[in-house]
Amino acid sequence: MPTVDVHTHIYPPTFVELLRSRTTVPYVRTFPDTPNSSRLVILPGEDDPSTPSTSRGRPIGPEYYDIAQKIAFMDMHKIDKSVISLANPWLDFLPAEEAGEAAQRINDDVDGLCAKYPGRLYAFGTLPLSAPAETVIKEIERLAGLKHMRGVIMGTSGLGNGLDDPALDPIYAALEKHSQLIFLHPHYGLPASVYGPRANEYGHVLPLALGFPLETTIAVTRMLLSGVWDRFTSLNVLLAHSGGTLPFLAGRIESCVKHDGHLKKKGNIQGRRDVWEILKTNIYLDAVIYSDVGLKAAINASGADRLMFGTDHPFFPPLEEKAKEWHSVNANYGAISSAFKDDQSQAQDVLGNNAIRILKLHD
Ligand code: URA
Numbered sequence: 001m002p003t004v005d006v007h008t009h010i011y012p013p014t015f016v017e018l019l020r021s022r023t024t025v026p027y028v029r030t031f032p033d034t035p036n037s038s039r040l041v042i043l044p045g046e047d048d049p050s051t052p053s054t055s056r057g058r059p060i061g062p063e064y065y066d067i068a069q070k071i072a073f074m075d076m077h078k079i080d081k082s083v084i085s086l087a088n089p090w091l092d093f094l095p096a097e098e099a100g101e102a103a104q105r106i107n108d109d110v111d112g113l114c115a116k117y118p119g120r121l122y123a124f125g126t127l128p129l130s131a132p133a134e135t136v137i138k139e140i141e142r143l144a145g146l147k148h149m150r151g152v153i154m155g156t157s158g159l160g161n162g163l164d165d166p167a168l169d170p171i172y173a174a175l176e177k178h179s180q181l182i183f184l185h186p187h188y189g190l191p192a193s194v195y196g197p198r199a200n201e202y203g204h205v206l207p208l209a210l211g212f213p214l215e216t217t218i219a220v221t222r223m224l225l226s227g228v229w230d231r232f233t234s235l236n237v238l239l240a241h242s243g244g245t246l247p248f249l250a251g252r253i254e255s256c257v258k259h260d261g262h263l264k265k266k267g268n269i270q271g272r273r274d275v276w277e278i279l280k281t282n283i284y285l286d287a288v289i290y291s292d293v294g295l296k297a298a299i300n301a302s303g304a305d306r307l308m309f310g311t312d313h314p315f316f317p318p319l320e321e322k323a324k325e326w327h328s329v330n331a332n333y334g335a336i337s338s339a340f341k342d343d344q345s346q347a348q349d350v351l352g353n354n355a356i357r358i359l360k361l362h363d
């Protein structure tokens with residue numbers, strides 16, 4: 001009975017070097033009051049010089065870049081296989097002329113890391129989304145030939161205008177043609193103004209707990225409204241954090257679409273595939289939601305056969321400095337066991353069988 005982690009990140013050493021060479025977000029650096037520990041500063045808004053350095057970004061240790069630590073973490077939590085992905089903000093910040101080459105280097109690095117642990121590691125590749133569409137498509141074609149790649153991780157900005165941008169159509173077509181799944185992951189959150197003038201007092205709670213899931217929900221709803229899945233009926237997307245709030249809000253989204261006079265007038269809703277159909281046909285959800293309440297919404301929306309265990313390692317580390325086990329991981333294990341207490345075979349599907357089948361992880 002394998003356990004598979006489909007949401008687990010790495011910054012390969014070459015990427016960390018790139019971040020160390022930078023002085024604007026995203027970057028890695030030490031601060032004068034903590035000269036012996038580097039901090040990873042990646043999120044918009046977490047670079048405010050008026051906040052103490054201990055709340056700017058997060059400490060970065062080898063768990064972020066050393067693949068042996070990933071394997072040790074997997075062993076500790078009885079995870080048999082992991083599908084690793086570069087963490088946010090991927091290559092979104094690179095100038096167009098650098099992105100294509102950087103994506104090749106990172107994807108080769110990550111594929112090489114997987115090769116060191118046969119049968120245990122697979123990966124989602126990274127696309128050079130700031131480069132011209134032809135460069136992105138070339139990398140999609142190259143990734144299709146790399147042994148350990150099982151799709152691509154992508155943020156919500158697309159080519160700069162979001163995932164409902166018609167300029168993405170050739171990229172969606174290439175991903176669909178090569179049966180490459182998109183792992184859609186948030187990074188940008190919501191505009192800082194919604195967190196209010198006291199945001200600095202609340203650490204990362206508002207952007208991570210609410211900004212991230214709402215960003216995902218808005219991005220995927222824009223894809224739905226622009227008809228991405230009406231044009232690309234076999235395009236598959238794995239949504240991070242159990243779909244943000246999509247499972248909970250799908251009924252409201254569907255009702256608002258049906259009642260919208262503007263959409264009706266434009267004829268945009270004639271013959272469209274509805275939200276529920278897409279949730280059960282094109283969308284997969286990870287099980288990174290930390291409670292059975294959210295997990296049950298995900299199960300009801302997409303089905304237990306479309307849900308896959310994840311950890312978000314190395315983010316959300318153990319709560320106490322000396323603790324070995326990761327509370328965040330055990331919360332997700334606990335949510336699965338509580339949601340499926342009467343059906344161990346479905347629990348096992350979510351823990352690993354679904355990922356093996358959907359992502360073709362047979363040894
Ligand atoms: N914080 C991030 O920036 N990324 C994650 O994937 C999780 C937490």
Ligand code: ZN
Binds near residue numbers: 009240
């Ligand atoms: Zn993540």
